[in-house]
Amino acid sequence: MSTSKTGTDRYQQLYQEFHWHIPQHFNIARVCSQSWAEDAQHGQRTAVYFENSDGHTETLSYASLQAQANQLAQLLQSQGLQRGDVIACILPQRPETAITLIACLQLGAIVMPLSFLFGPEALEYRLQHSAAKALIVDASGIDAFLQIRANCPAVTTLITLDCQAEQALNWHVALTNMPDVFQMAETLASDPAILIYTSGTTGAPKGALLPHAALIGNLPGFVASQNWFPQEQDVFWSPADWAWTGGLMDALLPTLYFGKPIVGYQGRFSAETAYYLMEKYQVTNTFLFPTALKLMMKACASPLQQYRLHLRAIMCAGEAVGDAVFNWCISALQIIPNEMFGQTEMNYIVGNSHLHWPAKPGSMGRAYPGHRVALIDEAGKEVADHEIAEVAVHRYDIHGQPDPIFFLGYWNNVEATSDKFSGDWCRSGDLALRDADGYLWYQGRADDMFKAAGYRIGPAEIENCLLKHPAVLNVAVVPKPDQERGNLVKAYIVLSHGHLASAALIEELQSYVRGKLAPYEYPKEIEFIDQLPMTASGKIQRRILRLQEETRSKT
Template sequence: MTSAANTAQADRYDELYNHFHWHVPDDLNIAQLCCTRWAGEKSRIAIYYEDDQGNTATLTYAELHEQANRMSNVLAKLGVKKGDRVAIILPQRAETAVVHMACYQLGAVAMPLSILFGPDALEYRLQNSEAEVAIVDQAGLDNLRQARPNCPALKHVIAVDCGASDALDMHDELARARTNFDPVPTQATDPAVLIYTSGTTGAPKGALIPHSAMIGNLTGFVASQNWFPQEGDVFWSPADWAWTGGLWDALLPTLYFGMPIVGYRGRFSPDTAFYLLEKYGITNTFLFPTALKMMMKACPSPREKFKLKLRAIMSAGEAVGDAVFNWCQSALGVTPNEMFGQTEMNYIVGNSVHQWPAKPGSMGRPYPGHRVAVIDDDGNPVKPGETGEVALHRTDIHGHPDPIFFIEYWKNPDATRNKYSGDWCRTGDLASADEDGYLWYQGRADDMFKAAGYRIGPSEIENCLVKHPAVANVAVVPKPDPERGNVVKAFIVLTAGTPRNRDADDKLIAELQTHVRGKLAPYEYPKEIEFIDELPMTTTGKVQRRVLRLMEQERATQR
């Protein structure tokens, strides 16, 4: 057995879980925690940056702090006040961290948006949030330009390295701004981040997250990263900093501990991953199971080719599986720590192999500070072995408030109310718990699914497809896939008179895929489309996606 596997025999779980207590001050600000308090150490590295063209840069915490001060002054001059939303449409780059810190210390709400979003996806989020300022680079500029005319609240666009005549230039504005800024006082319960999650019914929902979530994330982060930080630790993850996985599971907690994180702007590939791991001596990472599968197939014996310093791997989004689990142990010398959470309350269940044994395929145990149960429809915990919905209690086992919770769904009180059963906040994910308290994932309680690590809801895709003149009705479901976990599949009822033959069908499928790709994110387009005469419906007229989902699962079993 490997050394990583040997260390997994210890079980300190009960001691760690039962003796943990939260300490959250009333006055709290993420920028102070993740930047300001480290700025006095002039040589401390915050970000190593590299892109796919070979350009590199290094940003210290002192430089991050100064640039954030300048950016806060820029935003304040544009009229941004406490509570105002600022859209951040940027990839992994130093400016992304600068804008986040600037928003937090200004008391504004940072709203990260993926550079993969098309104009329709951007338009909805900008309209719904009433964001006043958007910061964007070349990757998202064209889509933002298409969305902007329908976003009346968006007063200013700040461009990074674009040379855009219709936007302010970020670096020019920073150069003219003052280096001193007096932070706006914020409380732990004040909003800090607005992240939109894809919903299965209706439009995407904006989860409003408080400054206290920074503290609430820490037990899961520290545990899943095998007690981060340790001397010499360097973090990297391909997870987009616009998503919960990249922002709350990588960027912010790394900066909280004053350690360096690698930001890479470019497409993920196994070669790139191993290159970055070796070049920067990365010790800690968050890798989706899909990424690990790709790395395993591309390089079965990586330590024969690369000098690696990896000591911890966290993985989430789907089950790692025995093959990848065993490869990580044997080929990388690291037992992966699986984790479960969601935007509304992140990092609540998982493993920490050096502190308690990992069971391959299990989601893990509740992290210290989080009171998790599997509950029935009435909100009562079910017996071990029975399937129910994973839920998090508002308080920990000592009766103290858990700081991980989101505040509300933006402008959606009904959805916020429906998220709870009494003091239990429902995740929408089904699981069972064994006698040792390990949770085992059973599927979604609704129609949400994950494909290649992305959390996908059918509503937005269906809404986009039905706008095409050939589409009368549509239902989107996951199709099981051995590489990605799932792929997006659309069942489409065509409008009357649409030509039907093999050539016409092939042409229309390609046209519909292009239609979605041009308006939403690339990972949302249906990789498979099937034309059917009618969708399965309930007596009240609702589409029964579950019937189609089960049909695809049966087909996969037969294959």
Template sequence: MHADFHWQVPEFFNIAQACSRRWAEQAQTASETAVIADGPDCAQPRHHSYAELQQAANRLSNGLRLLGVRRGERVAIALPQRFETAVAYIAVLQLGAVAVPLSQLFGPEALEYRLQDSAASVALVDQHSGALVQALRAQCPALRHVLGLTGALDPEVIDWAAVQEAASAECALVHTRAEDPALLIYTSGTTGNPKGALIPHRALIGNLSGFICSQNWFGFDPHGASTPSQAVFWSPADWAWTGGLLDALLPTLYFGRPIVAWNGRFAAATAFALLQRHRVTHTFLFPTALKAMMKDCPQPRQLYRLRLQAIMSAGEAVGDAVFDYCRQQLGVTLNEMFGQTEINYVVGNCARLWPARPGSMGRAYPGHRVALLDEQGHECAQGEIGEVAVHRLDRHGVPDPVFFLGYWNNPGATRAKFSADPASSWCRTGDLAVRDADGYLWYQGRADDMFKSAGYRIGPGEIENCLIKHPAVLYAAVVPKPDAQRGALVKAYLVLAHEAAQQRARCINPEQAFDPALVAELQAHVRQRLAPYEYPKEIEFIDALPMTSSGKVQRRLLRLQEEERAQRG
């Protein structure tokens, strides 16, 4: 498959043209559904066609032009999943401007940093994000205008609806090169301020082999039939996150399919209801979502009529408990995927084309050259832990289009992303894995999440996976606790499942972090299944784990908390 795969990247390419305009300009596809808008405030879901999407984007593009937005300028998009958010991305990208996705979960400091660092000239907001952005305008001198979806915002906020009414529905496409910047996405970061990864238009093409494989061919026949079956996509992933934007919204529109825009909070019951209501066939569910669904509804097909054909997951290793749940209870073999904002969709599984192995990251997707490197930059042997790295060139010596352009205004960080050898073109991810005899990668954790205890190298993933198999545990995070004798102890932070949490509250003081009986039971649960040195010597129960907006556990914050406690004695 790798030998026969060749990238086809044209000199000129624009994401907006590929994801909307080309469908809207064809009579047979213009009326097809692009976005299904739904949410708690919607009386009925509304289907928006590709023609509607393009016309609304044209009007917004013309409005942005009147506000002075030019090619290469950054436009912040601080909107949730909704039809207007898809419109915003198409409108900005077809102008040749650069979209800066901003999550609704960001607080004032996170928003201020990104608006200042990107020097965004315009921000597109709703009622929630609008109030925050308006309060920051004095600290963001580059921000000339704020465009709001509702008229109830600050008088200085331009009304989106008025712009749409006044602007023309015809708009010329700016012919961008494939190499031109399209998105400026800020990474969550493990240390220091987040870095802005500048993503070119060609990166969408680089994502496609992974998207097609992880979505089990997305309704197409892998043996060459040209007519796809009906496919409907939904994911709770925020469209301001790489997983929601480049793994869900844009590739779905690229293939001319409908995507559900759910403008509401995630809950397991809501997720199952959406899958049933919209006859969703393909989805991206991050591990925390799948774990919540598994705990909340152990036998979903007894309650819901599901039409799922493919489930992709990423961000953390799901473990074999979730893998088995998807296969046995949802009727789908889960395809785990691995990628980063800077080099997305490079490794994963495809149950249609090669066997998915429970807990495995999978293998390199076609078009990507992936290796495990040691600290000196040498490729690791089978069975050795190494850092996942991706080469700038594919096996044919052709540039891999998935690569980012660099970190915004941070050439030092861009250089540091690559191997220390100046002649090397390996891009390091900071994630550790082991390769087996068949080329499958097995995730071992972040390089900065690994630690040693009494001389043993510990990775948190296997222990966390073991803990969530216990019915009392909903989420788990394992970190080192400083210890004078062993260097570090294995410590687990646990969020209990609902019934276990209620039972514990009845038995002990809810403010008490320690429950001796349950701790002993969980320790025995791990000790019986893993190596003796891996069971958690200490367990602390908390209400919620610190997570990024993309659903990744921020172990670094827990690790720092343990270090601070140790320093205080």
């Protein structure tokens, strides 16, 4: 891919001319760490800038990243861990997280990153289901693990970082005694590398097993959505947890692949913290959930007047951005955000790259080069433009070559893996419509759509409309069962600071939507709530609110 002038539409050329080149042997650890560490000019460059909420800072060079990963790999091997074993880690954004990933992958093991936000039940399910043999954990996750340790007998090796537990190896002590050289496993590009359990938005979590080649599959979208990353001075930061696909495959690993520094921050997200980090570390590229951008928008209307920012690209994913946030990014940050769509199972498949094709406000973009994307019906047939159907990706690109983006399957769940596919089409479970220019417009999860008084309702448009009102900080729209209409449109709203719930405000918000959307789309009922149920990856769990309404209707 080559650069072009801002505003031109080179999409068709880029899409048609793109070809995959997948080596037979490929290991993520080699391309993200070892190759840079062994480069005399690059080894001492920063891989990770780290800061926590207490103000403690560290930097980790590529040479140090590789040396410590070698030591950890030696330690794991000394404990009997080997190629194909599942090794779990509960670590936040910190240098040791990157070290752990590289160590496990160069061992040929399968690394399973777990969020430090998981409670004991969620943690127990994943450790038991995956049969993980080892766990690396710091203070953020040790308490949850100790509560269920007796129920996870397969975990025979426990390595603790900045915390203590019985029959555990101390990270700092154990690594000191290990050599800092290691013979990396010769893995195929198709070998399993990473096990990530889906966030459970629509049901029980499923373990998506990703091959080493999945990183290659992510790269065209990453480069495009980040306005042709990397540039010489690029520094990346995202609040996305490195335990999730968004933080791991959309931020950490691609940044390391290109030998650039990434900022890791251990602490709660806030708009003020986001601006602080971006200013201090001269962040040029970021991935922000729409939820984060909404908070930043509400907290600081004109950030460029308060902060010296160096941003040149913003990628958004996880939820529909909507034109309210889109237009704020342009006016307040002077950046056209590139929306992206993907899943753990096949990530970075659709999106924008406004330098090379125009971004349409509210659209999730076009299929990124290398990915054959279509909207299919229940029978697996492609539908025409302007019809709402399910987003799907074909196993083979437009040139007939295998697309490396795909997961290998769900861990110990052959039936769910089979259900994910209709022939060679991999279903996303997300609905969209495609316009005449090939842009997709997100309509919500298939199970988020509902009918009210005979009309088909998608929550995204209503939520986007409500978000433009100054009283609304965040919102989720769900159906409320109704005997006459089938369902009513109901909005759960988190109020912005300084606004109080009242009957008058409800009427004002209803009138606000009624004046902008179709009459049947305004929320017949509004409930104010302190916070919306969210997955750890930043997605609104409308399913929880929908089930709550169904339960209420039966009482």
